Amino acid sequence: MAYTAVPTVATGDLWTAANQNTYLRDNFAATFVGTTTDTGDMVYSTSDDNTITALSIGTAYQVLSVNAGATAPEWTDAGRAVKITETTISATDTATIDFTSIPSHYAHLMVIGALASDDSNDDNIDMRINNNSTADDHAWQRILGVGSSASAAEGVTNETSAQICVVPGSDTPTYKGTVSVILPNYSTTDHHTWTSEWGYAKGTSTNDVLVGQHGGVFDVQEAISRITFFPDAGTNFLPGSVLTLYGLL
Amino acid sequence: MKKIVIDCTTGVQRIVPMTEAEILQRRQEQEAARERRQLEYAAERARNKAREIYAQFKGRSYASLTAAETRMLLGAVLYKLGVLDEQGNIK
Numbered sequence: 374m375a376y377t378a379v380p381t382v383a384t385g386d387l388w389t390a391a392n393q394n395t396y397l398r399d400n401f402a403a404t405f406v407g408t409t410t411d412t413g414d415m416v417y418s419t420s421d422d423n424t425i426t427a428l429s430i431g432t433a434y435q436v437l438s439v440n441a442g443a444t445a446p447e448w449t450d451a452g453r454a455v456k457i458t459e460t461t462i463s464a465t466d467t468a469t470i471d472f473t474s475i476p477s478h479y480a481h482l483m484v485i486g487a488l489a490s491d492d493s494n495d496d497n498i499d500m501r502i503n504n505n506s507t508a509d510d511h512a513w514q515r516i517l518g519v520g521s522s523a524s525a526a527e528g529v530t531n532e533t534s535a536q537i538c539v540v541p542g543s544d545t546p547t548y549k550g551t552v553s554v555i556l557p558n559y560s561t562t563d564h565h566t567w568t569s570e571w572g573y574a575k576g577t578s579t580n581d582v583l584v585g586q587h588g589g590v591f592d593v594q595e596a597i598s599r600i601t602f603f604p605d606a607g608t609n610f611l612p613g614s615v616l617t618l619y620g621l622l
Numbered sequence: 623m624k625k626i627v628i629d630c631t632t633g634v635q636r637i638v639p640m641t642e643a644e645i646l647q648r649r650q651e652q653e654a655a656r657e658r659r660q661l662e663y664a665a666e667r668a669r670n671k672a673r674e675i676y677a678q679f680k681g682r683s684y685a686s687l688t689a690a691e692t693r694m695l696l697g698a699v700l701y702k703l704g705v706l707d708e709q710g711n712i713k
Contacts, residue, residue, distance in 0.1 A: 457630050468640060468648060469625035476631055497655070506647065524669070526662060533651065603648070606655040608623065618630065 376403045376423040417446055434478065434622055452622055454483065459617040462610045465491070469603045470616050477560040477596060479620030484556075484600070486616040487549040492542045492607030495583075500554065501534040501601040502565065502591040511535040513589030520580045528589075535589040536605060538571035545575035546611055559597040566590045623648070668702050 379396045382388065401407050404425065408416050413430025431437075431448025438449040457479075460470055475482070490496035501511070513535040514527045528536060540550030550573030559565060572584040591597070602616060623640045640648070675698055679691070687695070700706045707713055 458628050458633060458635070460626050460628055460635060462626070464624065464637070466624050467626055467637070468623040469644075471625055471627045472630055473627060474629045474631040499651075499655075522670075522673075524666065528658075606652055606659055608648075608652065618628075 375420075376400055376425075415446075419445070450622070454619040454621050455479070457618045457620050459615065462612050462614040465612055466609055468609050469601055470610070471599070471601045472618050473599045475559075475598050475600065475618070476620065477598070479560070479622060480558070481621040482556040482559045482597070482600075483619040483621055484552075484554040484602075484616065485619065486538075486552045486554075486602075486614070488538070488540045488552065488602075488614045488616065489546065489549045489611040490540055490542050490604035490607035491609045491611055492604060494542045494544055495539055496542050496607045497536040497605035498538050498540055498550075498552070499534040499603055499605050500537045500567075501603075502597055503593070503595065503599050504601060505591070505593060506533040508533055510592050511589065512592065513537075513587055515585060515587050517583060517585040519583045534601075534603075535567075535587075535591075537569045537587050537589075537602075539573070539583055539585060540571075540604075541573055541575050542607065543611065548573060548575045549611075549614065556597060556600075562594050562596055564590060564592055564594055565597055667708075671698055671701070 377395055377400055379400070403423075405416050408414075408425055408427045410427065411429060414427045415430075416425045416427055418424065419426050428446060428448075434450075435448040436451050436453060437446055438451055439445075440447045457475070458472065462470075486498075488498055490498070505511075508531040511532040511534055512527075512529045513532065514525070515536060516523065516525050517539065537554055538550060538552035540552075541548040550571060552569055552571035554567060554569040556565065556567045567589055569587045570585075571587070572582070574582040600618075604610060623645055624637050625640050625644075626635060626637055628635045675695065679687070679695070697706060697710055700712075701708070701710075705712060
């Protein structure tokens with residue numbers, strides 16, 4: 374039922390029952406009040422004559438999109454990244470960044486960081502999952518490129534955490550290393566493999582730029598709800614370090 | 623030493639001191655990390671030395687090596703085997 378434009382009336386005009394039904398009853402029925410019936414209903418116009426219809430609420434974490442014909446809105450499961458939290462180091466005595474009580478409803482997790490360590494030279498950053506420091510519950514592999522050389526290393530013996538990247542140290546305090554860590558299907562009770570990509574520069578001369586990848590496993594069959602980061606050989610993160618946790622849908 | 627603890631459900635961030643046990647654990651992990659890094663550096667130096675030697679002697683026959691070159695090659699091998707230190711002294 375379409376909305377009917379209401380005429381202007383003046384003193385002395387006759388307002389009939391038909392007027393009442395058309396301009397009040399039917400118009401109310403044709404607008405938001407008469408169109409929505411359930412919690413979360415939204416309304417949108419379906420034509421140029423103010424005819425509207427209700428769009429029922431979608432399912433959890435769906436997003437509002439435009440349909441394929443570009444004629445109406447709809448709820449979809451379109452992938453996106455949601456920033457769960459972010460922290461920026463301002464003090465000089467921050468040794469650990471601890472993401473706790475991570476919600477389980479995302480498909481995957483991604484951590485993006487700009488980090489540096491207070492160790493005197495280059496340092497690694499370590500990741501511990503679920504605060505588990507049991508030896509051999511973590512393992513990692515690294516490939517690293519610098520200058521014209523490539524090298525590899527691994528940590529598979531008595532590992533109580535996992536290296537995820539190499540970052541600059543306090544000898545180049547104005548530089549940060551960038552890293553992104555992907556933890557797929559983190560909420561399943563399965564062994565959890567992860568990967569990271571990283572790179573940093575501490576100048577523009579040869580051997581000043583490093584890039585690499587890490588990959589590894591948290592070898593325990595449980596959902597991930599906590600991730601902790603800390604310098605490997607250094608004590609603290611350098612101020613200005615930033616770490617952001619995203620949930621991917 | 624402090625840690626930033628973020629409750630990802632509520633969004634609350636707190637900066638709290640690490641416990642004595644946590645600090646002790648970190649110290650032990652740092653020590654292990656530094657030892658491992660020294661080993662990695664040593665391995666990297668050995669690899670670099672091997673590359674230098676390969677580039678320098680590529681195409682040469684063993685019989686053509688001078689006494690000094692032979693001594694240098696032997697020194698590199700002994701270093702790689704851990705018999706010599708970086709200064710060329712027998713450990």
